[in-house]
Amino acid sequence: QDQLSIMLQPKVECQSGALVGFEVLARWQHPQMGNIPPDQFIAIAEHNQLIDTLTEVIFNKALHWFSAFCAERQAAASVSTGKHLLCSINISALSLKNLQLFNLLDQLCRHHQIPAEQIMLELTETGAMDDTLASLDILTRLRMKGFQLSIDDFGTGFSSMLQLVRMPFSEVKVDKSFVMTAQHSRESQLVIKAIIDLAHSLDMVVIAEGIEDADTLQFLQQLGCDKAQGYFIGKPLHDHQITDWLA
Secondary structure, eight states, X not given: OOOEEEEEEEEEETTTOOEEEEEEEEEEEETTTEEEOHHHHHHHHHHTTOHHHHHHHHHHHHHHXXXXXXXXXXXXXXXXXXXXXXXXXXXXGGGGGOHHHXXXXXXXXXXXXXXXXXXXXXXXXXXXXXXXXXXXXXXXHHHHHTOEEEEEEEXXXXXXXXXXXXXXXXXXXXOHHHHTTTTTOHHHHHHHHHHHHHHHHTTOEEEEOOOOSHHHHHHHHHHTOOEEOSTTTOOOBOGGGHHHHHO
């Protein structure tokens, strides 16, 4: 019934603050029950074999918006081109076995004239490591199509360094549980530093999410983190709010 919508959370370059892209977040505003949280309706979709359909709907809405947004930025003389911006979309671990879905997502990129290289597919660490052989096969196919791959919530699972080396990820996303406690937890500080050092040694980009204050951002800058995301950078926005946030 087309009740699903998207919101966009900005991502910036950690050192300069320059915009690098947005993460697409699914939202459901039910006419009778109001706002239904994503952790509820995504779990329902996964349980009822509807997650691939939901992913297709969100992907289509995201590309429709992203295509128009990049075109507007290129048309505006006062800002730099949106050519290198990334649109990040979450993928359920249950979808990893469905090659047909990813072929469809590739077709949607072509339809909206968005290069696959500008799409970042985010997968949770635990989901990507459930069946490493199957994951390796499908993730390699996605990379060959040009998609960027981000391992989300990194540090909360138990994947080995060897598995991370084998998987064709282009980005590592530090779990927000470490970022949000970094100011008063030495353990969190050590985990963040270890993740950044490991990712950089594997030529991966590191993004930290859950940044809620200037001190945390400064700490991440000192460690050489590449990208930043969180309420201190920008809260999830409706598409009509992005212009004001940019200004």
